[in-house]
Amino acid sequence: MEADLRINNSKGENNMKNKNRWVLTTYFLCILMFFSIIEIVPAANPIVGDIKLIPTNPAPKSDITFSTDISGGSFTSVRLIINECNKETGICYAPRNISMSKKSSDTYETKITLQWDEVNSITYHIKLESDGKWIDYEEHTTILSTNSGSTNGSPGFETIVFLIAIIGFVLYFRKIKYK
Numbered sequence: 001m002e003a004d005l006r007i008n009n010s011k012g013e014n015n016m017k018n019k020n021r022w023v024l025t026t027y028f029l030c031i032l033m034f035f036s037i038i039e040i041v042p043a044a045n046p047i048v049g050d051i052k053l054i055p056t057n058p059a060p061k062s063d064i065t066f067s068t069d070i071s072g073g074s075f076t077s078v079r080l081i082i083n084e085c086n087k088e089t090g091i092c093y094a095p096r097n098i099s100m101s102k103k104s105s106d107t108y109e110t111k112i113t114l115q116w117d118e119v120n121s122i123t124y125h126i127k128l129e130s131d132g133k134w135i136d137y138e139e140h141t142t143i144l145s146t147n148s149g150s151t152n153g154s155p156g157f158e159t160i161v162f163l164i165a166i167i168g169f170v171l172y173f174r175k176i177k178y179k
Contacts, residue, residue: 069107
């Protein structure tokens with residue numbers, strides 16, 4: 001009976017060792033899967049706010065300041081991609097890739113001069129370098145001002161000339177009428 005107990009006891013120890021191995025192997029595989037998932041799930045992309053233009057309605061060949069707020073995520077470089085186009089003729093000049101500099105904690109800014117006279121719109125977007133990959137953000141289009149800057153809401157010189165011509169015409173006919 002003692003021999004039977006020893007045999008049963010050694011079988012019990014073997015079963016216990018097998019269960020422990022199985023549990024440890026399962027824990028090890030779970031930990032391995034957890035760490036592999038962490039590597040697969042990418043970090044959240046940075047959030048780019050609205051792109052502000054100063055002046056808001058630029059003209060061809062004018063100076064424009066672009067600024068935007070960028071938050072969240074990690075990135076190493078901020079670029080502005082701008083393309084000057086003439087939508088009437090279907091011509092777009094080669095896009096320019098311009099570096100933006102950090103002005104405050106989340107604000108990035110750059111100042112550029114438009115290069116072409118015959119353009120009537122610009123398209124632009126932000127591009128960020130994050131973890132060795134470039135991320136393109138939404139593209140925006142702004143229609144350029146086509147006037148030469150003389151429309152400020154006040155009458156122009158031609159209106160004054162027109163009024164003088166009418167007054168002269170009235171005086172001339174009045175003079176003829178009284179003769």
